[in-house]
Amino acid sequence: MTQNDSPVLTGAYAPIETEVVGEDLPVIGEIPRDLNGLYVRNGPNRRFAAEGRYHWFDGDGMLHAVRFDAGKVTYRNRWVRTRALAEELAAGRALWKGVMEPPRRDRPDMPLKDTSNTDVTFHAGKLLTMWYLAGDVYQIDPETLETVARADWNGTLKTTVSAHSKVDEHTGEFIFFDYGRAHPYMSYGVVGPDGALKHWIPVELPGPRLPHDMAITPNYTILHDLPLFHDRDALGAGRHKVRFYPDLPARFAVIPRYGTVDQVRWFEAEPCFIYHVVNAWEDGDEVVMVACRFRTPTDRHGDPDPERFATMIAHLQMDAYLYQWRFNLRNGRCKESMIDDTLNSEFPSINSGVRGRRNRYAYHVKMANRNLDEPLFTGLVKYDIDTGAYTAWSEGRGFWYNEAPFAPRDHPSSEDDGYVVSFVWNARGRRSEVQIFDAQDFGHGPIARVIVPQRVPNGFHATWVSAERLASGR
Ligand SMILES: [Fe+2]
Numbered sequence: 001m002t003q004n005d006s007p008v009l010t011g012a013y014a015p016i017e018t019e020v021v022g023e024d025l026p027v028i029g030e031i032p033r034d035l036n037g038l039y040v041r042n043g044p045n046r047r048f049a050a051e052g053r054y055h056w057f058d059g060d061g062m063l064h065a066v067r068f069d070a071g072k073v074t075y076r077n078r079w080v081r082t083r084a085l086a087e088e089l090a091a092g093r094a095l096w097k098g099v100m101e102p103p104r105r106d107r108p109d110m111p112l113k114d115t116s117n118t119d120v121t122f123h124a125g126k127l128l129t130m131w132y133l134a135g136d137v138y139q140i141d142p143e144t145l146e147t148v149a150r151a152d153w154n155g156t157l158k159t160t161v162s163a164h165s166k167v168d169e170h171t172g173e174f175i176f177f178d179y180g181r182a183h184p185y186m187s188y189g190v191v192g193p194d195g196a197l198k199h200w201i202p203v204e205l206p207g208p209r210l211p212h213d214m215a216i217t218p219n220y221t222i223l224h225d226l227p228l229f230h231d232r233d234a235l236g237a238g239r240h241k242v243r244f245y246p247d248l249p250a251r252f253a254v255i256p257r258y259g260t261v262d263q264v265r266w267f268e269a270e271p272c273f274i275y276h277v278v279n280a281w282e283d284g285d286e287v288v289m290v291a292c293r294f295r296t297p298t299d300r301h302g303d304p305d306p307e308r309f310a311t312m313i314a315h316l317q318m319d320a321y322l323y324q325w326r327f328n329l330r331n332g333r334c335k336e337s338m339i340d341d342t343l344n345s346e347f348p349s350i351n352s353g354v355r356g357r358r359n360r361y362a363y364h365v366k367m368a369n370r371n372l373d374e375p376l377f378t379g380l381v382k383y384d385i386d387t388g389a390y391t392a393w394s395e396g397r398g399f400w401y402n403e404a405p406f407a408p409r410d411h412p413s414s415e416d417d418g419y420v421v422s423f424v425w426n427a428r429g430r431r432s433e434v435q436i437f438d439a440q441d442f443g444h445g446p447i448a449r450v451i452v453p454q455r456v457p458n459g460f461h462a463t464w465v466s467a468e469r470l471a472s473g474r
Helices: 083-091 230-238 306-314 439-444 467-472
Strands: 025-031 036-044 059-069 072-081 117-121 126-128 138-140 147-150 167-169 173-179 185-191 198-204 220-225 228-230 240-242 250-256 265-269 274-283 286-294 318-328 334-340 345-349 361-371 375-383 389-393 404-409 418-424 431-438 450-451 462-466
Touching: 036 117, 059 126, 117 462, 173 220, 185 220, 185 404, 198 250, 220 274, 220 286, 228 230, 228 306, 240 306, 250 318, 265 318, 265 334, 274 318, 274 345, 286 306, 286 345, 286 361, 318 345, 345 375, 375 418, 375 439, 389 439, 404 462, 418 439, 418 462, 431 439, 462 467
Parallel strands: none
Antiparallel strands: 025 450, 036 059, 036 462, 059 072, 117 126, 126 138, 138 147, 167 173, 173 185, 185 198, 220 250, 228 240, 250 265, 274 286, 286 318, 318 334, 345 361, 361 375, 375 389, 404 418, 418 431, 431 450
């Protein structure tokens, strides 16, 4: 199979070749005047075809952003000018193959291509892009989407940084984790609102792992050591293959925000895999974490099926449900329970102003899986995480939704007083739209649609930055 035969290079996945700016875009419905800020989404968009097999995770990072300003809407898109892309542009061809092919042995500094295509957040006046295998962090101008610099926190950064590192909007801190194949396999740090590293510790794991997300509360950070990681034999041969180890527990480190190595406390839970955390908060002696937990696939005897689990993860075949863990800091025990197991949903987002605090609402993408090579994002869901009740929305077959952040209206009066925004591939109109939902009347469907001047390929993570944060830089 060549790269171009891959289903994740065709249809609504196909990469685009242009960087454009579209102003005063056509709107169906009316843009609320109190919706002001920036919706931006990261995702893979291959610049040069390479030899070998293509995985959806391989494409070069491209940002698509929509600026809402007093009813006026502007769209723009740009590649993240990563080190690797700069090298390939200079060469005029691909210099790395994808993650399903052998890594480059002649490039110990970058055996796999760091595309920065996974996540995007806002810190110290800049958008930051990040990569799921831990890599460089790129600072992007939020107005122009130009890549400004590779973040090194005033020269103090000694490690790479993983996607899903978090910003605490109340303190202006960027709280990050890093993981890799060399001992101690993980580290943890805090960057201040001034862009200088203020805290860093190594976090020792039993071996190389593949954590994907983390959680924060005002006083604690939660890191993941989950029993789904490299197949040891494949790793020894230099191949990227994952395996589920059903006999190992899931482990969660609860660390005071500025904790030292000896203050890292590990909690054990049922073996599981998690891509994405919804939120975490403190509740008396407990630190609570809510996340989308993968349903462990079972064989015909009802036993965990590690092979099938590995295949699902490798192909981003989501089968996740809403779940919570409670880490008791007094007795060291973890209690866990299901919140809702009736819906397969992932790519959660919340009102970012309540990250780390007890919250009630989350906005997820409803997932379906037609086959292993083509994950399907079929609708959006508003969850009440107190009760597990939800309201779902979809316009039907062929529509493709994206991670849909919450956008508070100007001067909000409650957690869900605002909007939910998402790029949507409209299968009927054969076009990309930004759909805007009233978060308190989610089942009504979009109250406005902005017609985007080009197709926005299916992608990964997104964020909302309010006009207030854009102006203040935090
Ligand atoms: Fe992710």
